[in-house]
Amino acid sequence: MADEKKIFVYVERRNGEANRASWELVGKARDLTEKLPNSSVWGIVLGENYEEICAEGIARGCDGMIVLKSPDLNHYISHYYKAALVEIVKEYSPEIFLIAATLEGRELAGMVATEIETGLTADCTELGILEDGSLAMTRPTFGGNLIATIYSPKHKPQMATVRPGIMKELEPDPSRKGEVIIKDFKIPVQEKLLRLLDFIPAEESVNIQYAKVIVAGGKGVGGKEGFEKLKELANVLHGEIGASRTAVKEGWISEEYQVGQTGKAVRPIIYFACGISGAIQHIVGIKESEIIVAINIDEKAPIFQIADIGIVGDLHQVVPALTKKFSELLSNKGGKSS
Numbered sequence: 001m002a003d004e005k006k007i008f009v010y011v012e013r014r015n016g017e018a019n020r021a022s023w024e025l026v027g028k029a030r031d032l033t034e035k036l037p038n039s040s041v042w043g044i045v046l047g048e049n050y051e052e053i054c055a056e057g058i059a060r061g062c063d064g065m066i067v068l069k070s071p072d073l074n075h076y077i078s079h080y081y082k083a084a085l086v087e088i089v090k091e092y093s094p095e096i097f098l099i100a101a102t103l104e105g106r107e108l109a110g111m112v113a114t115e116i117e118t119g120l121t122a123d124c125t126e127l128g129i130l131e132d133g134s135l136a137m138t139r140p141t142f143g144g145n146l147i148a149t150i151y152s153p154k155h156k157p158q159m160a161t162v163r164p165g166i167m168k169e170l171e172p173d174p175s176r177k178g179e180v181i182i183k184d185f186k187i188p189v190q191e192k193l194l195r196l197l198d199f200i201p202a203e204e205s206v207n208i209q210y211a212k213v214i215v216a217g218g219k220g221v222g223g224k225e226g227f228e229k230l231k232e233l234a235n236v237l238h239g240e241i242g243a244s245r246t247a248v249k250e251g252w253i254s255e256e257y258q259v260g261q262t263g264k265a266v267r268p269i270i271y272f273a274c275g276i277s278g279a280i281q282h283i284v285g286i287k288e289s290e291i292i293v294a295i296n297i298d299e300k301a302p303i304f305q306i307a308d309i310g311i312v313g314d315l316h317q318v319v320p321a322l323t324k325k326f327s328e329l330l331s332n333k334g335g336k337s338s
């Protein structure tokens, strides 16, 4: 146990539920243990009402869960959470510490890494283990034109934040067994800079990250009205719409729909790229899609190099034709898109 290499995964939660991106990291951490001898995966939970989350963490691949219990940790307050994570890192000296690159995770990881004086690679898209056992942390850099693999073997824990939607979560296995360690935590006086007066949940925002079907449009869509056609196809397939950065910058659709390096990473079963050229900054966000269908008038567009199905044609004709065909097929099947 003493020389066991622990991989910590911070389990982010809101309204009692874990953020799916944390389970994606647990799935990846399990994968890393296969290349890192004598290693184990630990989910880190903060606050009260932890029973269900701990059971789920173990079912999803954790060897154990460590809970820092305090009513002060029931809502996210950066200084409190940082203090709790720093304490647990100092006590257990994990080899690796993974945090999802959500808004909360990005802030927290930077604060924790600074306080424990270790390195942090932010916004990773791939993780691996090198021959010497170090963590290889890969992320796009220089505006997405280069992919850099970074490692920090001299500082522990090796810390990374990872983009949601990139790694694959494991199917829960309720028969898995694991240890749950519960520790009472008291917020250090010097961290009591903030006090929670009230908690107002954010309005439900669009979440295309986990959609099974995405119909995305780019500059070729030509305007707001063009996106209406895409929406019709998405509705028939019970999917969502998405967009390239150019379409967002043109003001045709809001930022929440942007896919790519500075937008969201998605992994749908089917991704329609309509009037999207296939710039590397867009591709990094869609490459985990199971099937990519590209619709473009330019047969030399780079998107065709990664597409599974390529349709050379005007999207203003192709998309309505697909909508018509799919709705006919699905009405024969009783409307089910699966």
Ligand SMILES: Cc1cc2nc3c(=O)[nH]c(=O)nc-3n(C[C@H](O)[C@H](O)[C@H](O)COP(=O)(O)OP(=O)(O)OC[C@H]3O[C@@H](n4cnc5c(N)ncnc54)[C@H](O)[C@@H]3O)c2cc1C
Binding pocket: 143, 144, 217, 218, 219, 220, 221, 243, 244, 245, 246, 247, 258, 259, 260, 261, 262, 263, 264, 274, 275, 276, 277, 278, 279, 280, 281, 282, 285, 295, 296, 297, 298, 301, 313, 314, 315, 316
């Ligand atoms: C730091 C940085 C980060 C970035 N992050 C992102 C990001 O997150 N996401 C992103 O998407 N981009 C991002 N970009 C921008 C990226 O480099 C591209 O500029 C952008 O993806 C291009 O968008 P597009 O494919 O819609 O437009 P274009 O490259 O202009 O392509 C339009 C395509 O539409 C086709 N077309 C035109 N008319 C039709 C028609 N009627 N029917 C069918 N096809 C048609 C054209 O042949 C062309 O291929 C980033 C860039 C930088 C520098």
